Amino acid sequence: MLKTGAGRLADSSRLPTALRAVLGYYADAGVFDYGSLTLKREIDERSERMISDVFELVEDALEDAFDRQRVSFEYDTKLVLPAQLTLGYVYRRARKETATDPVTDEIATGVPAVDETALSAGPSQDLTPREMVVRAEQVTRFSIEALIDGDMRDAINDDEFEDFQVDFEPDERRRVAEVAQSALESHLTDILDDLPPIVEETYARAADYSEAHQERDEYFRQCMQATEGGDESARRDIREEYKFADFEDEDVAALFSDAERDLSYLKTQYARVGVLYDGMLDLYRLAGLDIDDQFARAIVLSIIGAQIWLDDVDDYNDDRRDGQLTPVTAEYLLAPDDEAGYRRVVDITEQYLDLAKEYATVADSPLTGVAVEYIYRSGEPEVLPGKH
Numbered sequence: 278m279l280k281t282g283a284g285r286l287a288d289s290s291r292l293p294t295a296l297r298a299v300l301g302y303y304a305d306a307g308v309f310d311y312g313s314l315t316l317k318r319e320i321d322e323r324s325e326r327m328i329s330d331v332f333e334l335v336e337d338a339l340e341d342a343f344d345r346q347r348v349s350f351e352y353d354t355k356l357v358l359p360a361q362l363t364l365g366y367v368y369r370r371a372r373k374e375t376a377t378d379p380v381t382d383e384i385a386t387g388v389p390a391v392d393e394t395a396l397s398a399g400p401s402q403d404l405t406p407r408e409m410v411v412r413a414e415q416v417t418r419f420s421i422e423a424l425i426d427g428d429m430r431d432a433i434n435d436d437e438f439e440d441f442q443v444d445f446e447p448d449e450r451r452r453v454a455e456v457a458q459s460a461l462e463s464h465l466t467d468i469l470d471d472l473p474p475i476v477e478e479t480y481a482r483a484a485d486y487s488e489a490h491q492e493r494d495e496y497f498r499q500c501m502q503a504t505e506g507g508d509e510s511a512r513r514d515i516r517e518e519y520k521f522a523d524f525e526d527e528d529v530a531a532l533f534s535d536a537e538r539d540l541s542y543l544k545t546q547y548a549r550v551g552v553l554y555d556g557m558l559d560l561y562r563l564a565g566l567d568i569d570d571q572f573a574r575a576i577v578l579s580i581i582g583a584q585i586w587l588d589d590v591d592d593y594n595d596d597r598r599d600g601q602l603t604p605v606t607a608e609y610l611l612a613p614d615d616e617a618g619y620r621r622v623v624d625i626t627e628q629y630l631d632l633a634k635e636y637a638t639v640a641d642s643p644l645t646g647v648a649v650e651y652i653y654r655s656g657e658p659e660v661l662p663g664k665h
Contacts, residue, residue, distance in 0.1 A: 298651035302643070305650070306634055310643035317644060320365045323384055323414075324357060324421065331422045331461065338460035339443065339453065349444040350457065354428045355587070358648065359554045359576045360420040363561060365644045366572055367413035371406040379406035388471045389415035389564040396479075401565030412564040419468060420557050423480065426461040427553065433458060476563060483556025486529075490548035497602040504610050515607055519545050537574075537632070541625050542604045543581075550584050551577040572645065575636035579649045582629035586656040590622065593661055605661070615663030623658055 292300075295314060302308060332350050339348040371379045389412045392401055404412070432440060438450040447453050469477045497519060503511035522544040524530035529547070530538065532555070537543065558573050589596070589605040596606050605622050612618035630653050637646035658664065 294651060294654050297654050298647045301654060302634065302646045302650040305631075306638045306646055308638055308643050308646060310647070313644045313647045316365050316368065317647070319380075320361045320368075320644075324361045324364070324417070326384060327418045327421050328357070328425075330418070331425060334464055335457045335460050338456050342452070342456045343445070343447065345445065351442040352425065352429065352457070353440045353442075354425055355583075356424045356428050357421050358583070359557065359580055360417050360424065362576060362642070362645050362648055363420075363558065363568070363572075364413055364417045366568075366640075366642050367409055367561075367566060369642070369644070370567070371409040371413075375406040379410045381410075384418070385411040385414040386418065387415060388468060389419070391473050391476060391563050392565045393473050393475050393563070395562050395565055396475075396559060400562060400567040404565055409566060412566055413561065416561050416564050416566075419465075420560060422461055423465055424553075424557070426458060426465060427484070429454065429458040429461065476560065479556055479559045479563065483552045483559075486552045487548055487550070490545065494602075498600045501600050501602045501606065501610065512611065515602070516611060519602060519607055520604075520611070533574075537578075540628060540632075542585075542607075546581045546584065546604065547577070551581050554580055569640045571636045572640035572642055575633045575640060575642065575645050575649070578629050578636065579633035579645070579652060582626055582633060582649070583652045585622070585629070586626045586652060586658075590656060590658055590661060609662070616665065617663070619658070619661050619663030622661065626653075626656070 295317070299311060299313060302310075332352070335352075336348045336350045339350060340346065368380055395401070429441075432438065433451070433454050436451075438454050441450065441454045441457060443453055469480070497515075500511045500514050500519070504515060520541050524538070524544050529552075533543065554576050555573065558568050558576065561568050585604050589603040592601075592603070593605050593609075595601075596603055597609070604625065608621045608625070609615065609618035612621055630649050633649045634646050637643070637649060
């Protein structure tokens with residue numbers, strides 16, 4: 278009865294989405310953790326401080342480049358959520374091990390200690406709760422900067438500069454973007470120089486894997502254009518090379534169960550975004566932190582689901598017009614009609630997010646489970662054609 282009532286409340290549009298997410302996760306998984314809202318607020322506040330610290334580097338560079346005494350800079354990105362969830366995951370674990378709160382008002386800075394054998398031998402078993410928090414904060418600060426840098430780089434490559442916001446009217450928006458991204462890239466290089474080579478190798482390996490997928494973008498655009506023109510061989514290529522593509526790398530394939538490998542678009546979307554977060558989680562592991570495999574799978578699957586449900590759904594009309602192949606545009610190309618396309622997009626998203634919630638529950642990370650529910654309840658599939 279309680280779960281049924283929670284489900285009804287979760288569907289009420291009059292409640293805040295964050296509360297609906299807590300209730301929806303309870304209705305679905307049987308886990309009620311109102312404290313996740315408090316933890317979320319704490320993580321949001323602390324990560325905002327980290328982001329502000331990152332943007333100070335950019336503002337200093339823009340002041341020099343544009344010869345201005347003061348510059349205010351903002352950049353809108355959703356990509357830092359997995360880093361926030363991982364920080365919350367470590368906070369929760371550390372707090373369970375001690376009666377004294379190991380999280381202090383001051384956020385730890387500096388370069389984290391690294392155990393070069395951690396990926397092969399497992400995490401350190403000797404960290405105190407306070408050491409866990411310190412290292413998690415240090416890695417989160419680095420990860421946030423790296424994720425923003427990567428997102429900026431993609432935006433520049435795509436000639437998309439609307440998210441680079443400054444409080445003056447620049448002569449050239451591209452120059453603002455390039456100065457901002459260059460400042461972060463230079464700072465990240467300095468940090469990596471102070472760390473063992475395995476950190477940069479782990480960071481670069483994930484980026485290279487994702488870049489290899491991006492290099493096929495033009496080919497997929499051609500497939501999409503040909504399919505729009507009625508080419509059945511191109512339609513088959515989208516199915517076989519985009520929707521149901523197999524992993525060429527056996528080590529990467531081994532990360533997933535047989536059931537997971539059956540998920541539509543797993544290979545292409547793992548290369549598009551998922552691998553970057555696997556790489557991020559390996560940085561936490563190199564710092565000696567115990568990141569459970571179930572938690573890692575929850576992060577990777579939820580971020581793929583979020584990419585489809587939030588970004589690709591919202592951008593459907595633009596992507597269709599611009600010839601950009603995504604899981605959403607692909608489904609409408611492959612489906613017999615718009616109604617079937619809509620239904621398939623919803624079904625595929627729910628498969629990813631439901632599995633992510635299951636893993637979050639097994640990993641004892643209700644914050645992640647609630648975040649996955651929040652992703653689902655933040656979607657606006659009604660913007661798609663075919664909904665009745």
